[in-house]
Amino acid sequence: MAATTIRTGSGPLTPALAQQIAGDTSHIVGFNILITDAHGTVIGSGDTSRVGSFHEASLEVIRTRLSATHSAAQARALEGVKPGVTLPILLNGQAVGTVGITGSPAQVTRFGLMVERQTEILLHQASLLRSTLQRERELEDLVRSILAFDPLVTGHSTLLDQANDQGVDLTASRVAVVVHTPGRTPVPSTTSEWLPRALVLLRESFQHRQTIAVSISANRYVVFAHPTPDGMDGILSQARHCVEQFRTHLGSDVEIGIGTEGAGPTQMRTAYEDAADALHLGRRITRRSVTTIDEVRMEQLLSGIGLRARQRYTAAVAEPLMAAGDWNTVRSTVIAWCESGFSLVGAARRLHIHRNTLIHRLERIEHLQGWTTRTAVAYLALYLACKTNEFDAAEPSDS
Structure with missing residues (x-):
């Protein structure tokens, strides 16, 4: 049998995920499970010697999106196929690969739907995770572009278009908040949480669909919070609630600097700089968990001298x-x-x-x-x- 190159691709059905699913499921059901990509190449198998081989029966299953069983005689007529059942793996209605169970069709067919469904659930979760992480990277890139914005280098319209592509309206007014978590960065508390728990708590504390909250380094987060009906008092209340949430759920202290309100890249960058100054000066002057820039304006001026x-x-x-x-x-x-x-x-x-x-x-x-x-x-x-x-x-x- 000729060796086949595994296509790693950029889709959610990666060889690493396929091997994990095939290996774990084979151990549970007691029959060998293999997973192919959309081209019929085996990318995961309980019998690792089959990884990289071609599974001819998968091509018809992918084309029709219907399962197929193969007796010993039928399997001998197909390249890389053993007796068993082959089922399509569907993601958003599209066949992205197949899952096969080796054994007598009469024995393994009863496991077919269970394995197919479990594989699709895991694949859907992987797809959601991939989408979530991609969204996070795009938001982080957007915020970094705002923090480094220079109208002489980048036009306003370029950044506004980048934000619009992500469903973010940069012309809306927001208050800049910088958050620092001293010490080790908290890790997700359960395997079901795809984002750092600290980031989840921040978004819950400054909750609004147009609020932007991202991580910009190991222990630092930037929030562009949507203004509250109570103005700065409302933002202060949200920040203090955030401090309590960190202490309650993470057992961690947190330092927060609140800057000014601004709309558009230039004003948002200035608002961030004020928030960063409030955080830095708050450690020295107010020594409180939350400091607003208005409390340390004099010190901000002096620090520039x-x-x-x-x-x-x-x-x-x-x-x-x-x-x-x-x-x-x-x-x-x-x-x-x-x-x-x-x-x-x-x-x-x-x-x-x-x-x-x-x-x-x-x-x-x-x-x-x-x-x-x-x-x-x-x-x-x-x-x-x-x-x-x-x-x-x-x-x-x-x-």
Whole structure:
């Protein structure tokens, strides 16, 4: 018998899957099972010596999509055929191969429909998995194209068309969210889950048909969430729910940065950059699981300025106060005073001190600075120096 090259093809009935089905099923039913492709080539068999051979009877079964039995005499007249039954494997109404059971037709025919049906179920699952993974790859490619979008290199229409092909409307407004799962990436909890459990939980938390959620690296996910009726409060609620879901179902902590809202490739890229900054700065500033970019706008600006420039500014504006010996108290006082809208009552409450104590502190600050009058402009300049120093003090030691 001439050897036949196995066609690996790109369809769902792959040699690996066929061999797994044939091997497992042969062991269960006690008869040899073989599977061919649509050209009659054996691509899986309990008797592995038959893999790669030609099974002539399969061609007629594929053509008619009807099962056929073969006696010993009939089998001898056909190449690569033994007594038994051959049945078509149908996927979406098309014959993509055959499954054959070796043995006396009277004995093995009763197993025929069971093996055929089981093979078709497994093949359908493989087809769905293949389709799902292809869809995921296309979404990941789309998101990466958005994150790297440069209108000087790629036209808007090109990316919009790519998205439309996947049923995604990039002209719809979305809020960018970046999610980081520290440590080892969780694996699917059961063999029936085709997507990482973390990705499933993300899509359940930010649920909407126009929400995009993909994995872009081992521990990082990007979500372009459809806006909620409650605006940013609704997105915050979804993010906090996501944190609880990760803790409950995966026993894992999660860090989330929420950016701005945008429509179209340019705005979505900017929204993502804001979300990534919120995630990074949240670890240093808010130290909460969820941080919005609006909470760290000042720090985002400061991070764009070099360390030496920040230090020069702080020293130039606040050097007398820094040399006085109680800089941390001064810094917290100035920040509270400015962020409370220059309200004595509000700042004192925030600092948990008496109003008269606050007045004394402010008078001392103004004396050390050499100010003759109390002005908002002077305090805002000092406030920026204090925030800059606070930002640098929170800088990780390995940065």
